[in-house]
Amino acid sequence: MNIFRLAGDVCHLVAIIILLLKIWRSRSCAGISGKSQVLFAIVFTTRYLDLFTVFISPYNTIMKVVFLALSYATVYLIYMRFRNTFNSENDSFRLEFLLVPVIGLSFLENYAFTPLEILWTFSIFLESVAIMPQLFMITKTGEAESITTHYLFFLGLYRALYIANWVWRYHTEGFFDQIAVVSGVVQTIFYIDFFYLYVTKVLRGRGKMTLP
Amino acid sequence: TDEAANHDEL
Numbered sequence: 001m002n003i004f005r006l007a008g009d010v011c012h013l014v015a016i017i018i019l020l021l022k023i024w025r026s027r028s029c030a031g032i033s034g035k036s037q038v039l040f041a042i043v044f045t046t047r048y049l050d051l052f053t054v055f056i057s058p059y060n061t062i063m064k065v066v067f068l069a070l071s072y073a074t075v076y077l078i079y080m081r082f083r084n085t086f087n088s089e090n091d092s093f094r095l096e097f098l099l100v101p102v103i104g105l106s107f108l109e110n111y112a113f114t115p116l117e118i119l120w121t122f123s124i125f126l127e128s129v130a131i132m133p134q135l136f137m138i139t140k141t142g143e144a145e146s147i148t149t150h151y152l153f154f155l156g157l158y159r160a161l162y163i164a165n166w167v168w169r170y171h172t173e174g175f176f177d178q179i180a181v182v183s184g185v186v187q188t189i190f191y192i193d194f195f196y197l198y199v200t201k202v203l204r205g206r207g208k209m210t211l212p
Numbered sequence: 213t214d215e216a217a218n219h220d221e222l
Contacts, residue, residue: 005221009222012222047219050219054218056218056220060220060222063222064222067222120219162221165221177219177221180221
């Protein structure tokens, strides 16, 4: 464990909590893409199947349980509790455009052709594109509440910190997880234009982020 | 490859 990975996990946790609290306190999921949240729940489910078979550390196990619980709680709030505030017509990204290539690629490119390994690879590839429906919804509605942009900021920052973690682990222990690194770089690239808007619009404007 | 052995990252 190193400071970059720990900071990354904390950012990830903060992002998930920001979103969950926003939905719970505003009792509304307007402007939130339910599809992205479903994809994140699938990412955690397919990645943490080794929760009961592989024990890494108490931290690892606890964080996996927390991420699973919070992501399913978020999906529950969106599709069950506050479903009347869910504007599905704005959440129109075609998930098959993401799932088909990700499933295909995870069968082609993986470390071992075993169910657990293919599912792990699937979750890595899926995570890199899971935010697309949310970013698509923001471009479609042309705006995002500032709390949603804070959520996206921490979510994007988490994987950027993981890249620093991979650089650190490569130089200190020769560790290099090619699938995770390539996918993590792609994922972070998707956030770059958002980061630019976040810094120029939200942090200065202190208001809603309206796309040009 | 050893990465496949144990994915120790979240």
